[in-house]
Amino acid sequence: MATTAPNVYNQRTVVRRTRWQKFLANKKLWRGVTAILCTLVLWEIGSRWDEWFGFRLPFIGFIPPPSDVMVAWLEVLPKIGYWQSWYLSFKRVLAGFLSAMLLGIPFGLALAVNRYFRDIFFPPFEVLRPIPPLAWVPASLIFWPTNEMSIAFVTFLGAFFTIVINVLGGARSIDISYLRAAQSMGATQLDMFWRIVLPGTLPSIFTGAAVGMGITWEVVLAAEMISGGGTQAGGGLGFFIWNSYMGGSLEQIVVGMISIGIAGYLSSSAIRYLGTVCMPWRRLF
Amino acid sequence: MTVTPASSGEHEAQGPASGKGKLELRNVNKGYGEAWERQEVLTHMSLTIAPGDLTAVIGPSGCGKSTLVDLIAGFERPDSGEILLNGEPVTGPAHDRMVVFQETALLPWLTAYQNVAFGPKLRGDLKGEALDAEINRLLDKVGLAEFKDKYPIQLSGGMQRRAELARAMINNPLIMIMDEPFRGLDAMTRELMQEFFLKLFEETRRTNLFVTSELDEAIFLADRLIVLSNRPTSVRETIEIGLPRPREFHMLSSPEAFKYKRQAMEVLHEEAMRGFTRSGDQQAFLDAYRKGDEAQSDG
Ligand SMILES: Nc1ncnc2c1ncn2[C@@H]1O[C@H](COP(=O)(O)OP(=O)(O)O)[C@@H](O)[C@H]1O
Ligand SMILES: [Mg+2]
Numbered sequence A: 001m002a003t004t005a006p007n008v009y010n011q012r013t014v015v016r017r018t019r020w021q022k023f024l025a026n027k028k029l030w031r032g033v034t035a036i037l038c039t040l041v042l043w044e045i046g047s048r049w050d051e052w053f054g055f056r057l058p059f060i061g062f063i064p065p066p067s068d069v070m071v072a073w074l075e076v077l078p079k080i081g082y083w084q085s086w087y088l089s090f091k092r093v094l095a096g097f098l099s100a101m102l103l104g105i106p107f108g109l110a111l112a113v114n115r116y117f118r119d120i121f122f123p124p125f126e127v128l129r130p131i132p133p134l135a136w137v138p139a140s141l142i143f144w145p146t147n148e149m150s151i152a153f154v155t156f157l158g159a160f161f162t163i164v165i166n167v168l169g170g171a172r173s174i175d176i177s178y179l180r181a182a183q184s185m186g187a188t189q190l191d192m193f194w195r196i197v198l199p200g201t202l203p204s205i206f207t208g209a210a211v212g213m214g215i216t217w218e219v220v221l222a223a224e225m226i227s228g229g230g231t232q233a234g235g236g237l238g239f240f241i242w243n244s245y246m247g248g249s250l251e252q253i254v255v256g257m258i259s260i261g262i263a264g265y266l267s268s269s270a271i272r273y274l275g276t277v278c279m280p281w282r283r284l285f
Numbered sequence B: 001m002t003v004t005p006a007s008s009g010e011h012e013a014q015g016p017a018s019g020k021g022k023l024e025l026r027n028v029n030k031g032y033g034e035a036w037e038r039q040e041v042l043t044h045m046s047l048t049i050a051p052g053d054l055t056a057v058i059g060p061s062g063c064g065k066s067t068l069v070d071l072i073a074g075f076e077r078p079d080s081g082e083i084l085l086n087g088e089p090v091t092g093p094a095h096d097r098m099v100v101f102q103e104t105a106l107l108p109w110l111t112a113y114q115n116v117a118f119g120p121k122l123r124g125d126l127k128g129e130a131l132d133a134e135i136n137r138l139l140d141k142v143g144l145a146e147f148k149d150k151y152p153i154q155l156s157g158g159m160q161r162r163a164e165l166a167r168a169m170i171n172n173p174l175i176m177i178m179d180e181p182f183r184g185l186d187a188m189t190r191e192l193m194q195e196f197f198l199k200l201f202e203e204t205r206r207t208n209l210f211v212t213s214e215l216d217e218a219i220f221l222a223d224r225l226i227v228l229s230n231r232p233t234s235v236r237e238t239i240e241i242g243l244p245r246p247r248e249f250h251m252l253s254s255p256e257a258f259k260y261k262r263q264a265m266e267v268l269h270e271e272a273m274r275g276f277t278r279s280g281d282q283q284a285f286l287d288a289y290r291k292g293d294e295a296q297s298d299g
Helices: A004-010 A019-025 A029-051 A064-074 A080-113 A115-128 A133-143 A147-172 A174-183 A189-229 A237-247 A249-280 B065-073 B112-123 B127-143 B157-167 B185-206 B215-221 B249-253 B254-277 B282-298
Strands: B023-032 B040-049 B054-058 B080-085 B097-098 B177-181 B207-211 B224-228 B235-240
Touching: A019 A029, A029 A064, A064 B282, A080 A115, A080 A147, A080 A189, A080 A237, A080 A249, A115 A147, A133 A147, A133 A189, A147 A189, A174 A189, A174 B097, A189 A237, A189 A249, A189 B112, A237 A249, A237 B215, B023 B065, B040 B235, B054 B215, B065 B097, B065 B177, B065 B207, B097 B157, B112 B127, B112 B157, B127 B157, B157 B185, B185 B215, B207 B215, B215 B249, B215 B254, B224 B254, B235 B254, B249 B254
Parallel strands: B054 B207, B054 B224, B097 B177, B177 B207
Antiparallel strands: B023 B040, B023 B080, B224 B235
């Protein structure tokens, strides 16, 4: 003992942990896992109540227990149709979301930096903005030649307004002393746009993107439920749920719902990850 | 690219003569708002800032100190009057006048190093290794060599102020304008920053306009102290601060410093009273008025 003790002090090498070890040592992860497990256990107990005591709990008693849902899920997992639903929904979300970003960011920035542009385009924008995306569905079904196009359009609208408002607000709230400092140092109008306004708006762009992505999912699924059963544009996770409803499979409805939850989580994680990559100074908050 | 004729000393101002501008304000007026909402902020403002001097400007809060800074920096135009830098009229912002703002204006998305590099990179007047060497020299000078790759949010308040000093200095301005630069720092950091800034100034003696609302700070740093009146604001008093350089903190407790302090305090107090009685507190005004009457009839 006495001989080994000094060695312990000498071996003060820092043990480098692997990423995986760090991941597993993360308390946040374990709290999350515990919370999900607890929810599943309560849900299981709640929905099996009927079989145990003879009367049903309101709400939760009518939902199939997670074990049954798991069985239903395992059934659909190998089927190509289930993955096709994922693919179709994702494709629509991405199409609507990306086109909203592509048009919304320049439009929002133009509103922010040019007074004349703002005076002309902001009023009609503000009139159209409060109209909920789903209220556009009937009109766009009529206007656009295919169902697929009208779904894409409505999806686009859902994200577009949110992104524009965020970009506009973000760009307008840039500290004026940043612009003044840059001006003093010899920045041209173009320099100020690229070097101050754009990076200064980046946080708001990502906020808009995160909120917009959420809205896009809502809209796509609702649009799929409304029009997905038609002949031209089918499938998608929204239609998957609708189809399960028509087929009377309660377990599959829940499978569809959880799939949507996972899809939404994956999308917003992707945006958050992109945000930390594009804005390293924000990681430090 | 704004290259003004006045910015003669823009390339590496190693020579002691460069970076010293003379600034003159002649009868400058500035107000905000239209018609009945109009508020005159500065009236008949005339002052001269001698080359190589540190001129402190002190005045009550809201009297228009930042407005004065905006005019000199060229962010705002005077309604009438002239602002001359080395004899040339000021027409807009340019890198011959650098402002260190009241709140930090470091760009949050750039590291300390990138922030300092911002100006020269924009203009392209300093490039490659020469630029790199100059940035490192300045960051070292302000004690941030180890922190050059940190973002502003990772720096303490004092460090941010020093990074901002480095960012201004690399542009070799003829005059540095500081708008209450140490406001918001805690007392300890503030004192350290005053000492640090003073050393920096005494080394280079670059013309400096230092706006503050702290009398001790002004007397400690300045060659000349300009006391502003209440709004509409003009120069109320100019006090030459004759304390020897290099300055030390203990000089603030010398009888001489005390004399300057009392002189400035009297003016400031008078102005504060004037602003107070005029600013809508009618009862206070009437009381003061009556007292004045009584004093006259007594005497
Ligand atoms: N852009 C502006 N528009 C209207 N009023 C302004 C503007 N800038 C400053 N003022 C007014 O001018 C006065 C002086 O402000 P400021 O120069 O910031 O004072 P100080 O820096 O001495 O505290 C204030 O009453 C403020 O309301
Ligand atoms: Mg101010």
